[in-house]
Amino acid sequence: MQTDQVTSEIFPHNVQQTLDLIGIFVFALSGGLMAVRKNMDIFGICVLAEATALGGGVLRDLVIGALPVAAFTSFGYFPTPLVAGVVVFFLHPEVERITRTVMVLDAAGLGLFCVTGTIKAHTYGLGAVPSVACGMLTAAGGGVIRDLLAMEPPSLLRWDREIYAVPALVGSAVVAILIGMGRLTPLYASLAAVVAFAMRMLALKYGWRAPRAWHRNGSRTSEE
Template sequence: MDLFTPSVQHWLDLAGIFVFAVSGALLAVRKNFDVVGMALLASVTGLGGGLFRDLVIGAVPPAAFTDLGYLLTPLAATVLVFFLHPQVERINRAVMVFDAAGLGLFCVTGTVKAHAYGLGLTASVVMGLATAAGGGVLRDVLANEVPSLLRWDREVYAVPAVVGATAVALLIKAGELNGVTSGAAAALAFVLRLLALRYNWRAPRAWHRRSQRTEGSEEEA
């Protein structure tokens, strides 16, 4: 399913990798990591989800190791943040908007590629989520933080990706997947993520839970 020309797909991938890599490098700065740590977090954030997907579906060697641009893009993001991190921090809101755009793009392309390699629709949705959010999980684990994907005090991240990936799966089943409808699915995930950021939407916790969890502590009711 070639929804875009190879050239367009390549540049979309690089754009998504770059914005994710910037978020990884910024976390490294906040953690006071050196430049090697910055490059590592930038690389795993930008490439981790796609690398995991390719290994699971058997698309080997993964694209991250067959295209030099995929490896150089996180390094470019590292250089940018290394020298300009105060300025990048000041436009953090804009970075989060681009991150949301990357989320929408990768949940779509991840789902499509997984299905093209023979996975069923449900498994393809899972791979779409893994493509969009896997790099962020690896980033947080390496930075010794609870992954944002699992934290109740962060705006929903997985839900928009799942919605976008599910929309793609339904379009595939209906035989209506094309460049326009896949773009609409990516836009759906993008808008849901922006709304979550704007209105602080969070996933519900356990029903009638008896503890009140705060950052770094837990008190029993």
């Protein structure tokens, strides 16, 4: 059985699109909330919502040459972040109060997008390592764009934040290994997404952070 055929049909189209829209909406909420914290107007809120939700997928599609990018051709992908932006504009106190729920859904979106990003990159002919990189880019790239637009250090590069890119990297790597073994199925792809989701949730619960430079200036300093 051809691997490309398997990867391109791993999830039914309607299921895939529904999951994508849910993930896009939740990512957009986080972008909108960042804009509110930065005291931006409605335009800024919608811009950050769009960038957070779609930025990773747009970058991935540009890298692999999937043009025009899915964000502008797939039904609902572009309008959904606008809806989320409007929700944040009017209801941001309520959205802030359910931050924990948003973080759980964000972790689920992370798991989904790292898997689908890896699969799509492989389908377009990339090898295992570039496909893993594209999977991580799909899941975490929007957050980087959001932080840069908000003039913040990207959160996934900050040592004082729970790991975010690492779970996406692990989920993407699991998918690449399954593809290489010819064992990628909807069940295994879903399990890879669950692995990334579980890692992110455990990181939030236990404060997992990536290690800093070994023997860095004799250990910790006052910048903590």
